[in-house]
Amino acid sequence: MSKVNITAPAETWAQFEQQVIKPGNCMHCGLCVGVLPEKLAFAETPQGLLPQLTKQLDDADAEALNTAWACCPGRGVPYHHVNEFLGRTAHPLLGAFEETYVGHSGNKTVRERGASGGILSSVLIHLLETKRVTAAIVLQQGAHTPEQAAPVFARTADEVLAAAQSVYAVTPTLTVLEQIDPAAGPYAMVVLPEQAAALRMLQAAGDPRALAIKYVFGPYAGTNMYHGSVRGFLRGQGVGNDVAISKLQWRAGEWPGYLQVDTADGRTFKAEKFYYNYLIPFFISRNCQIIPDFTNELTDLSVGDAWAPTYEKQRGGHAVVVPRTAEVQSILQEMVEQEKLVLNAVSVEKALSMHGHMLDFKKRGAFIRLGWQKAAGKPVPQYDYAPADVGLMRKVVEGVLWLIFTTGRQPWARWIITRLPLSIVGPTFNGLRLSWKKLSKPTKRKGLAEVAFTQTFMDERWQEIAQTESTQEQARA
Numbered sequence: 001m002s003k004v005n006i007t008a009p010a011e012t013w014a015q016f017e018q019q020v021i022k023p024g025n026c027m028h029c030g031l032c033v034g035v036l037p038e039k040l041a042f043a044e045t046p047q048g049l050l051p052q053l054t055k056q057l058d059d060a061d062a063e064a065l066n067t068a069w070a071c072c073p074g075r076g077v078p079y080h081h082v083n084e085f086l087g088r089t090a091h092p093l094l095g096a097f098e099e100t101y102v103g104h105s106g107n108k109t110v111r112e113r114g115a116s117g118g119i120l121s122s123v124l125i126h127l128l129e130t131k132r133v134t135a136a137i138v139l140q141q142g143a144h145t146p147e148q149a150a151p152v153f154a155r156t157a158d159e160v161l162a163a164a165q166s167v168y169a170v171t172p173t174l175t176v177l178e179q180i181d182p183a184a185g186p187y188a189m190v191v192l193p194e195q196a197a198a199l200r201m202l203q204a205a206g207d208p209r210a211l212a213i214k215y216v217f218g219p220y221a222g223t224n225m226y227h228g229s230v231r232g233f234l235r236g237q238g239v240g241n242d243v244a245i246s247k248l249q250w251r252a253g254e255w256p257g258y259l260q261v262d263t264a265d266g267r268t269f270k271a272e273k274f275y276y277n278y279l280i281p282f283f284i285s286r287n288c289q290i291i292p293d294f295t296n297e298l299t300d301l302s303v304g305d306a307w308a309p310t311y312e313k314q315r316g317g318h319a320v321v322v323p324r325t326a327e328v329q330s331i332l333q334e335m336v337e338q339e340k341l342v343l344n345a346v347s348v349e350k351a352l353s354m355h356g357h358m359l360d361f362k363k364r365g366a367f368i369r370l371g372w373q374k375a376a377g378k379p380v381p382q383y384d385y386a387p388a389d390v391g392l393m394r395k396v397v398e399g400v401l402w403l404i405f406t407t408g409r410q411p412w413a414r415w416i417i418t419r420l421p422l423s424i425v426g427p428t429f430n431g432l433r434l435s436w437k438k439l440s441k442p443t444k445r446k447g448l449a450e451v452a453f454t455q456t457f458m459d460e461r462w463q464e465i466a467q468t469e470s471t472q473e474q475a476r477a
């Protein structure tokens with residue numbers, strides 16, 4: 001582990017508060033609590049789950065807290081150095097990749113259980129079956145209480161499937177670090193882009209728990225929501241907070257699936273995926289607006305919905321699949337040969353064209369939002385690249401989104417929207433969403449494919465993380 005430049009814990013914590021937590025830069029990844037669970041815990045706040053001190057810090061906490069500070073994605077991410085550490089060269093929109101596919105699980109049950117074709121669950125099950133890992137660390141909705149998701153160690157196919165589907169609620173999954181026993185690995189883990197960045201930085205710092213995670217997988221991640229969205233949805237159906245939720249599924253049924261909430265009084269409430277998206281402007285988390293990574297670039301395998309009319313018409317579950325290492329690429333081939341996966345190679349352009357709006361939301365939008373935050377005098381996360389030129393019209397589009405999100409998060413706006421029936425807000429929002437996509441498409445897509453990025457090098461930050469060549473050599477080994 002890195003051992004130089006240890007700062008007094010109180011000073012480090014003050015930096016967390018001033019530069020990350022108060023300005024709204026916390027990515028809710030969970031790393032800080034995961035490495036110092038004796039002193040830190042997450043607490044629910046109007047800005048989502050935030051780390052807070054539970055006990056006074058003392059000198060013995062200095063190393064753990066310094067590591068958390070060095071690897072905190074709320075300060076930004078030195079992507080170039082992380083990619084270099086992983087031995088990769090990144091495509092500016094997609095990150096490093098070996099191939100791009102569209103496909104789904106070869107197993108009907110897994111395909112149906114998954115969010116968009118069950119690729120991630122299939123590969124995790126295969127890693128367990130071939131004894132490449134001892135457990136898959138996955139996020140399971142309802143693991144402890146029906147309303148909350150929590151990371152679990154899945155050791156069987158059934159346990160992996162119990163955690164299938166996407167969880168669209170901010171969850172600091174890296175708190176699980178405290179439960180990882182490196183000697184009992186190796187592990188595979190599923191993480192969001194900010195968590196992948198935190199985990200990679202922790203690996204570069206030589207942390208044995210992070211290094212025990214041999215396979216880092218993850219979904220593409222556009223938007224995520226603060227807690228309260230599901231309760232808001234239920235209120236719109238006339239269900240009060242006093243009625244307990246007995247089961248919550250974000251992507252139930254046939255792809256693209258629907259939100260399904262079962263309540264303890266025996267009722268079931270459903271909303272098609274594109275209808276319950278109306279909750280996003282009201283509950284969207286800040287972290288997903290200020291990270292430029294949509295496709296989970298720092299994972300070994302990332303998977304997103306294959307949004308294209310051909311696949312949407314077929315239904316059944318289709319995903320865009322991006323293996324990022326030669327090893328994962330050969331595992332996928334092995335699975336295709338054993339009919340565990342169905343994969344068809346598609347061009348990078350085709351893969352990217354399925355998510356033009358979300359790529360733009362991250363690759364240009366995040367930088368515009370951060371530019372405004374900086375102009376307001378607040379600290380911002382630092383990244384080592386930025387789009388060279390963002391036109392005025394693109395900023396105007398962003399201004400409209402800013403107005404929508406700023407209004408949406410006001411308590412009165414949430415109050416109103418959560419009292420309106422889904423039969424009205426679902427179709428209305430979907431219509432508005434499609435019109436907005438059409439209207440903003442020329443501006444958003446214009447230049448995205450050719451957008452040039454300026455590169456800076458965050459050498460100092462990287463030295464904080466991986467302070468010596470030998471630490472890095474050790475981590476790579």
Ligand SMILES: Cc1cc2nc3c(=O)[nH]c(=O)nc-3n(C[C@H](O)[C@H](O)[C@H](O)COP(=O)(O)OP(=O)(O)OC[C@H]3O[C@@H](n4cnc5c(N)ncnc54)[C@H](O)[C@@H]3O)c2cc1C
Nearest residue numbers: 114115116117118119120121138139165167219222304305
């Ligand atoms: C917050 C979020 C936003 C997303 N946004 C988009 C988008 O804009 N566009 C798009 O194309 N795809 C998006 N996805 C990805 C998509 O929903 C599917 O997760 C992905 O296509 C994988 O499908 P699958 O069937 O292979 O996964 P499955 O086989 O269903 O497996 C999913 C795995 O991911 C884990 N997981 C689920 N939620 C989380 C989470 N929040 N954090 C960590 N692990 C988790 C599960 O435990 C499970 O192991 C998003 C996913 C999430 C979680």
